[in-house]
Amino acid sequence: MTDLSPTPTDTREATAAMADAGRMLHRLGLSPGTTGNIAVRAADGVLVTPSGARMGDLAGETMSLLAPDGTLLSGPRATKEAFLHLAVLRTRPDLHAVVHVHAPHITAVACLDSEDPDHPLRPHTAYIVRRLGGAPRLPYAPPGDESLRSEVERISASHPVFLLASHGSVCASASLADAVALTEELESAAQAQLALGALPVRALAADQQRVVEAR
Numbered sequence: 001m002t003d004l005s006p007t008p009t010d011t012r013e014a015t016a017a018m019a020d021a022g023r024m025l026h027r028l029g030l031s032p033g034t035t036g037n038i039a040v041r042a043a044d045g046v047l048v049t050p051s052g053a054r055m056g057d058l059a060g061e062t063m064s065l066l067a068p069d070g071t072l073l074s075g076p077r078a079t080k081e082a083f084l085h086l087a088v089l090r091t092r093p094d095l096h097a098v099v100h101v102h103a104p105h106i107t108a109v110a111c112l113d114s115e116d117p118d119h120p121l122r123p124h125t126a127y128i129v130r131r132l133g134g135a136p137r138l139p140y141a142p143p144g145d146e147s148l149r150s151e152v153e154r155i156s157a158s159h160p161v162f163l164l165a166s167h168g169s170v171c172a173s174a175s176l177a178d179a180v181a182l183t184e185e186l187e188s189a190a191q192a193q194l195a196l197g198a199l200p201v202r203a204l205a206a207d208q209q210r211v212v213e214a215r
């Protein structure tokens with residue numbers, strides 16, 4: 001897949017990479033139906049997938065170009081979830097791509113009534129702690145409800161991978177390829193947790209997590 005790092009400047013190249021990313025998300029079963037959306041920082045704004053677009057069928061689509069405040073600069077109406085992407089990209093100038101999905105296992109974990117409501121994904125492996133930052137969960141808000149914006153800004157300052165309660169995930173990275181990879185890896189971690197079900201599990205102890213976080 002076309003990579004985009006550190007900053008894409010060419011809109012056509014970025015649009016092609018978004019179509020590649022969408023196809024991969026769809027092929028992996030991470031973006032059922034018309035769910036999921038992608039954003040990439042471009043030279044003259046932020047490219048976001050249009051409202052109602054199918055991630056597996058973005059080839060030839062014109063993306064929505066938005067100003068950082070969400071104003072539509074060109075193209076079709078953007079997804080109503082664009083504010084999630086813009087909030088992350090505004091907070092994190094070091095990151096250039098955001099992938100939001102309602103993948104099945106991620107969404108299932110995001111719905112769990114867990115002991116620690118902020119961390120339904122349990123730290124079973126060093127990998128979940130380090131690569132996924134533990135994927136903290138933000139409180140529920142209806143899709144498109146912009147009241148979540150300040151929470152997204154707060155969490156993304158330290159955690160580019162996070163869950164939205166009873167909704168899905170947001171994965172941001174310096175490159176679109178890596179944002180897709182993070183999404184795939186988060187889905188895999190969620191699937192593993194659900195596979196464990198009610199089996200007795202030994203998650204990493206707090207001191208073991210601290211060692212991993214310090215590396």
Ligand SMILES: [Zn+2]
Pocket residue numbers: 036081100101102143167168
């Ligand atoms: Zn969503």
